[in-house]
Amino acid sequence: MTQDELKQAVARAAIDYVVDGEIIGVGTGSTANFFIDELARIKDRIKGTVASSEATAARLRGHGIPVFDLNEVTSIAVYIDGADEITSGGAMIKGGGAALTREKIVASVSKKFVCIADGSKLVDVLGKFPLPIEVLPMARNAVMRRMAALGGQPKLRTKAGSDDAFITDNGGELVDVAGLQITDPAGFEMQINQIVGVVAVGLFAQRGADVCLLGTSEGVKKLEF
Numbered sequence: 308m309t310q311d312e313l314k315q316a317v318a319r320a321a322i323d324y325v326v327d328g329e330i331i332g333v334g335t336g337s338t339a340n341f342f343i344d345e346l347a348r349i350k351d352r353i354k355g356t357v358a359s360s361e362a363t364a365a366r367l368r369g370h371g372i373p374v375f376d377l378n379e380v381t382s383i384a385v386y387i388d389g390a391d392e393i394t395s396g397g398a399m400i401k402g403g404g405a406a407l408t409r410e411k412i413v414a415s416v417s418k419k420f421v422c423i424a425d426g427s428k429l430v431d432v433l434g435k436f437p438l439p440i441e442v443l444p445m446a447r448n449a450v451m452r453r454m455a456a457l458g459g460q461p462k463l464r465t466k467a468g469s470d471d472a473f474i475t476d477n478g479g480e481l482v483d484v485a486g487l488q489i490t491d492p493a494g495f496e497m498q499i500n501q502i503v504g505v506v507a508v509g510l511f512a513q514r515g516a517d518v519c520l521l522g523t524s525e526g527v528k529k530l531e532f
């Protein structure tokens with residue numbers, strides 16, 4: 308099976324976690340996009356969605372699925388999203404698609420987090436995938452120095468084909484930190500959250516996944532945490 312077929316399989320399996328009549332939190336990225344396309348088939352069963360990015364909101368609306376602002380919503384039944392890396396304990400690196408801050412906010416108010424990922428995302432130790440950190444632009448270099456002091460190799464994310472900084476949906480910039488071996492994800496998440504100028508770090512450990520649907524050539528495997 309191709310990686311896209313594995314992503315499609317987990318996106319389809321995630322439909323079982325959609326709660327009828329409720330608001331569903333929807334993530335960002337290629338796997339989440341497959342999920343949005345599956346959700347479109349059963350859109351009449353849900354009240355609506357909260358999106359974790361402008362791109363996701365546009366795709367949902369394109370399918371005629373209602374999108375609510377988080378401030379209009381008091382409760383989200385389930386949040387469904389991909390990951391760049393996930394451990395067997397449910398801690399994740401996210402943000403390869405630049406949506407980490409809104410993803411973290413939506414996940415934080417959701418009753419359940421279902422991660423959908425192809426099998427290549429399962430790792431023993433987080434950090435091979437460079438850790439994304441959203442920063443306020445004026446703090447970019449200060450945060451990069453702090454991350455270098457913590458043993459990482461930070462790099463400003465730039466727009467494709469340009470040296471200009473990539474700008475997030477929130478007006479922030481992204482620092483991607485390579486060379487880390489994150490053996491204590493929750494502790495490291497707290498440590499980075501303390502750095503002034505950091506908006507959010509793409510470590511999802513304090514609020515990790517509750518369930519991971521992992522696409523493998525032997526079928527969709529369910530991990531519960």
Ligand SMILES: O=C[C@H](O)[C@H](O)[C@H](O)COP(=O)(O)O
Pocket residue numbers: 334335336337338339388389390391400401402403404405406407410
């Ligand atoms: O910001 C993006 C998200 O955290 C994505 O969930 C993550 O990058 C995985 O994306 P994909 O499903 O495209 O591999």
